[in-house]
Amino acid sequence: MKILLIGKTGQLGGDILKNGSAEHEILAPGRSQLDICDSENLEQIISYKPDVVINTAAFHNLALCETEYQAAFRVNCIAVRDLAQICNKIGARFVTISTDYVFGGEKRMPYTESDRPTPLQVYGISKLAGEFAALSTAPQQSIVIRTCGLYGKSGSASKGGNFISKRLADARRSDVLDMGCDQRVCPTSTPDLSKAVLQLIAHPQAEAGIYHLVNNGECTWYEFTKAIYEILSLKVKVNPVDRQGLSDGMRRPLYSVLANTKAKALGIELPPWRDALEKYLSTISSAHI
Numbered sequence: 229m230k231i232l233l234i235g236k237t238g239q240l241g242g243d244i245l246k247n248g249s250a251e252h253e254i255l256a257p258g259r260s261q262l263d264i265c266d267s268e269n270l271e272q273i274i275s276y277k278p279d280v281v282i283n284t285a286a287f288h289n290l291a292l293c294e295t296e297y298q299a300a301f302r303v304n305c306i307a308v309r310d311l312a313q314i315c316n317k318i319g320a321r322f323v324t325i326s327t328d329y330v331f332g333g334e335k336r337m338p339y340t341e342s343d344r345p346t347p348l349q350v351y352g353i354s355k356l357a358g359e360f361a362a363l364s365t366a367p368q369q370s371i372v373i374r375t376c377g378l379y380g381k382s383g384s385a386s387k388g389g390n391f392i393s394k395r396l397a398d399a400r401r402s403d404v405l406d407m408g409c410d411q412r413v414c415p416t417s418t419p420d421l422s423k424a425v426l427q428l429i430a431h432p433q434a435e436a437g438i439y440h441l442v443n444n445g446e447c448t449w450y451e452f453t454k455a456i457y458e459i460l461s462l463k464v465k466v467n468p469v470d471r472q473g474l475s476d477g478m479r480r481p482l483y484s485v486l487a488n489t490k491a492k493a494l495g496i497e498l499p500p501w502r503d504a505l506e507k508y509l510s511t512i513s514s515a516h517i
């Protein structure tokens with residue numbers, strides 16, 4: 229299977245590239261070769277003759293999305309539509325990654341793929357628009373994967389690292405920390421997610437449409453932070469703080485736990501979040517702790 233991967237320097241893209249096996253021929257041009265916002269340049273995808281295009285690129289700095297909304301929509305929606313159009317033209321499958329932030333957090337049971345999205349900020353709105361753009365432009369070929377709270381080895385450059393690297397930096401500065409206990413989420417490891425994405429695209433019964441893929445279970449960021457310090461035996465006191473869904477001045481869903489119902493029906497499951505966290509932390513060198 230010939231895969232064209234967009235976002236190889238990112239957390240998820242980096243792990244998809246790493247976890248591709250012999251049966252995946254992965255071509256991964258960098259942004260300087262293939263900027264998805266440069267519509268004319270996108271035509272070069274045709275010459276790669278891919279069977280699948282995987283788009284992991286995003287404009288996902290929440291605060292910047294509010295002020296630079298044109299750039300957010302350019303990357304998260306218009307470029308997704310353009311990629312879907314090219315996939316339609318060449319008969320390739322199109323996989324694009326979306327987010328739990330398409331939901332508003334009014335439920336207290338895991339959101340399924342058919343629940344109605346109600347995004348709270350420009351980021352979530354632009355990603356939801358991207359979902360519609362993919363599914364309406366290439367309805368037979370598009371797979372939209374919603375995920376949550378990603379962490380991977382490379383950290384997200386546009387966010388200045390991932391949640392774990394930031395908590396490790398906090399622990400180096402102080403032995404006491406406030407952490408939000410209001411949002412319930414499913415933090416997800418990109419090593420696990422990348423394998424699940426590759427499994428899904430190889431699955432003969434994986435039809436076009438929306439899939440949720442997250443590590444199993446749910447927790448608050450307070451519980452996740454405590455688990456990081458417990459696993460690493462770091463003595464940091466974590467104080468739970470109820471921010472009522474407001475963090476860094478942004479509205480966030482109080483509950484955005486996703487149920488992987490469709491992938492699970494195909495036999496694709498991700499490990500529980502705490503197991504994934506332990507595995508990830510075991511790969512971090514002591515120099516970073």
Ligand SMILES: NC(=O)c1ccc[n+]([C@@H]2O[C@H](COP(=O)([O-])OP(=O)(O)OC[C@H]3O[C@@H](n4cnc5c(N)ncnc54)[C@H](OP(=O)(O)O)[C@@H]3O)[C@@H](O)[C@H]2O)c1
Binds near residue numbers: 240262264287
């Ligand atoms: N991070 C999370 O917590 C989270 C949660 C839910 C959903 N998601 C979704 O999951 C996906 C992957 O997230 P991630 O954390 O792996 O992202 P990431 O680490 O920030 O990586 C994004 C990648 O996209 C590339 N990119 C950005 N704009 C581009 C453009 N115009 N043309 C080509 N490449 C471009 C970046 O390249 P450069 O290196 O050149 O910048 C980078 O390789 C995104 O769709 C995101 O919305 C993320």
